[in-house]
Amino acid sequence: MVTDSQQGTRIDEIAPDIYRIHTPVQLPGGQAFSFNQYLLVDDDALLFHTGPRKMFPLVSEAIARVLPLQRLRWIGLSHVEADECGAMNEFLAAAPQATPLCGQVAALVSVNDLADRPAHALADGETLSLGRHAVRWFDTPHTPHGWECGLMLDTTTRTFFCGDLFTQPGTGDLPLCESDILGPSEAFRQAMDYFAHAPQTATTLQRLADQMPHTLACMHGSAWHGDAGALLRALATRLTAPASEAAAQG
Numbered sequence: 578m579v580t581d582s583q584q585g586t587r588i589d590e591i592a593p594d595i596y597r598i599h600t601p602v603q604l605p606g607g608q609a610f611s612f613n614q615y616l617l618v619d620d621d622a623l624l625f626h627t628g629p630r631k632m633f634p635l636v637s638e639a640i641a642r643v644l645p646l647q648r649l650r651w652i653g654l655s656h657v658e659a660d661e662c663g664a665m666n667e668f669l670a671a672a673p674q675a676t677p678l679c680g681q682v683a684a685l686v687s688v689n690d691l692a693d694r695p696a697h698a699l700a701d702g703e704t705l706s707l708g709r710h711a712v713r714w715f716d717t718p719h720t721p722h723g724w725e726c727g728l729m730l731d732t733t734t735r736t737f738f739c740g741d742l743f744t745q746p747g748t749g750d751l752p753l754c755e756s757d758i759l760g761p762s763e764a765f766r767q768a769m770d771y772f773a774h775a776p777q778t779a780t781t782l783q784r785l786a787d788q789m790p791h792t793l794a795c796m797h798g799s800a801w802h803g804d805a806g807a808l809l810r811a812l813a814t815r816l817t818a819p820a821s822e823a824a825a826q827g
């Protein structure tokens with residue numbers, strides 16, 4: 578459903594109770610790109626990522642088509658960047674029951690200072706019940722950004738909120754796809770080099786793959802449905818391939 582015809586913001590259900598809020602943008606230089614946030618509707622509704630602060634009117638308008646903003650209970654984030662949590666305080670003001678939700682390092686280093694209310698920090702492997710759904714937190718330091726980085730899985734639908742992993746260029750109009758996203762995201766990574774280069778990245782990705790997710794809720798581009806464990810393992814292989822091999826695959 579399109580919620581802002583001028584900007585092209587839309588909201589679509591990509592898994593049971595899980596909605597992708599999607600806004601296409603143009604990067605400086607004219608390249609098409611997109612920002613997604615995900616809304617999980619449950620007794621305790623969760624928004625995973627707020628979008629940039631300046632996008633708050635578009636994102637909040639889209640959410641309001643599905644549930645009143647005041648019903649948001651958790652505002653989750655992977656790591657501290659503008660597209661992950663730039664509108665945190667706007668959402669905390671609009672939803673009096675809402676609490677920032679992040680990993681322990683993010684709470685300690687940034688969120689408890691930047692956010693207008695203290696964060697609820699999840700430990701690595703900890704599960705939080707939302708009602709019908711539950712989410713499990715995974716610390717993923719430097720995968721792909723920041724020491725404080727972490728990601729979460731909805732264990733009920735096995736939807737993995739994979740943040741900046743599998744970032745795709747382009748407008749990402751399709752809410753959910755089953756076509757190849759590894760190729761486009763790897764081509765984009767080679768051009769932009771937006772990953773931290775940490776020694777434990779492959780191990781981190783293997784651990785996420787072991788959770789056997791069915792759906793990848795990507796932050797940039799289309800969400801993806803399929804054997805997401807295999808795709809995470811393929812990404813781990815690509816990230817650890819020697820530079821010469823990566824160029825050949827690229």
Ligand SMILES: [Fe+2]
Nearest residue numbers: 658661722741
């Ligand atoms: Fe990021």
Ligand SMILES: [Fe+2]
Nearest residue numbers: 660661741796
């Ligand atoms: Fe991002």
